[in-house]
Amino acid sequence: MKTIPLYDREPFAKDFSARVISCQEELNGEKKLYKVVLDQTMFFPEQGGQSSDKGMLDGATVLDVQIEEDVIYHYCSSGFLSGEVVHGEIDWDHRFNNMQQHTGEHIFTGLAHNIYGAENVGFHLSDNTVTLDLNIEMTEDQVREIEYKANQVIAKDLQVKAYYPEPALLPAIDYRSKKEIDGAVRLVEIEGIDICACCAPHVKTTGQVGLLKVVSWEKYKGGVRVYILCGLRALEDYNRRISILSSTYQTLNCTEDELPNRVSGLLSDNKDLKYRISEIKSKALIEQIEKYPSELNDVTIFTEDLDIKNMRDGVNALMDNHSGLCAIFSGDDESGYDFVIGSTSRDCGAIAAGLRELLGAKGGGNKQMAQGNINATRSAIENTL
Missing domain, CATH: 3.10.310.40 (Diaminopimelate Epimerase; Chain A, domain 1)
Structure with missing residues (x-):
């Protein structure tokens, strides 16, 4: 029996009720888990490069969610009886964080596609990392240009629409997709910016992404891999970096603006010191050899x-x-x-x-x-x- 994906049309709902279809006990290493199938669910399973939702199911912790042939499996800390009705509640902070990252990726990739003809050939959204792979090489100026334009799109607070178009209309729609899709195609559209086949929950407007920051990028398989952070996750990363920076210039007893020259001076002094120590050791070694x-x-x-x-x-x-x-x-x-x-x-x-x-x-x-x-x-x- 297929599981009805409630997250498809109600990404901002936080809880739901469902009937247990089946529950099987499984061992994950030495840990006992319960593989639960529901008739419907708000839990997004791991797919499309994105990690799954987390949360609770009638007091049981939902540790992982997977999908196989339209059946969604919830891996829980305790089990249930078939036929009973359970109440589920997703970890909203985790869900919203993922929606910010994923919509931000659509904005960045859509702009790179529109401006430079880049195709997205890879995407990964975990609890720690967001990466997108484009099939063309990009310069620093080009990456920063897309980053700036992405934040302009966020500031415009454009609508983010997720929908299933009529199958007869689909061939006439110019949308991005990394692979051929069997069955119904769900599109996520930001008008004038991007339209892409995607199964994941998204925010309602681009303004809810908050901000998009490119953390780093590198050449990758003939193209470029870009690391981004969006919204609250970007804020946490910014605070972490500021804390490290503040601690560093306080330790070195200098201002923030003086830090680059102070570090450069310390590296130069350290290089000179290593050279002098090496000379001393070399002299002592030769004296020993003689x-x-x-x-x-x-x-x-x-x-x-x-x-x-x-x-x-x-x-x-x-x-x-x-x-x-x-x-x-x-x-x-x-x-x-x-x-x-x-x-x-x-x-x-x-x-x-x-x-x-x-x-x-x-x-x-x-x-x-x-x-x-x-x-x-x-x-x-x-x-x-």
Whole structure:
């Protein structure tokens, strides 16, 4: 039996009554859930790239909602008897938040389609992330242009209409759709901005989206992936970012406007400091190397906090005076070691291969020199060498 989707025509309704058609007990890992089918529901199931509604069903928590062949399954914390009438209540804050995000996505994608001919080839709306994938590359200026125009559309408070057109009229309607649809087609239309096949609940007017903010974007599969946040979710993100920013410039004892230069100065100072520390460590390493008698063929040094450049310079210095295996391992037994090995007489690539086989090391090289990292104790490494 198909479930009547009440959310289709009443997206702003918050509760409903329905009759239980079936209830099956299921195990999700070690957790027991109940798979409930109702004759009608206000709960939107996960589909079209959007996560499902949440809420309560007669005291039972609705944890997930899925749809299969027009049958909607509610995964609940407790079960019901077939035939009984239950009262459902959706988590309205979650529903409205999702409606803001989804309508915002329609506005952005509709504008990108109208202005640049972009097609939406992917959409994902979870509780944390909203992404839309367009099949064309876009510049920063183009993305910001669409963002600005989207907020102009929001400010105009245009009507958002969701409806099922007469099947005979559908071929004459120019609407967006990522795939072929069997059966009735539900369209969501913002006049002059977008008309798109969509199964999800939406706000009544664009003004209810509140605002649209592009958080970031990146090249993706020959096009662009855009991350957006709308309405209350955008406000929460803004407050989070302002809190981080405020804490940062207070810690650095500067004003907000001075923050970029202060951070740039700290990075420059840190780079200079690292260079000076590296020079000191390099000098100390060379002094240590010079103390080894030239009669030694093999020399292995274990130390801490050396970068790869210092290690390579050190191994080269060892190879000038020692004809056997010259190796430097930097790290500790707990977190592992980076290593550089070199030799004028031994095959370092083969030695690295042996360390990979016997101790699970990573890395490699050629006959003269090899480098990598290894999670093993100093004793195990020395015994293997």
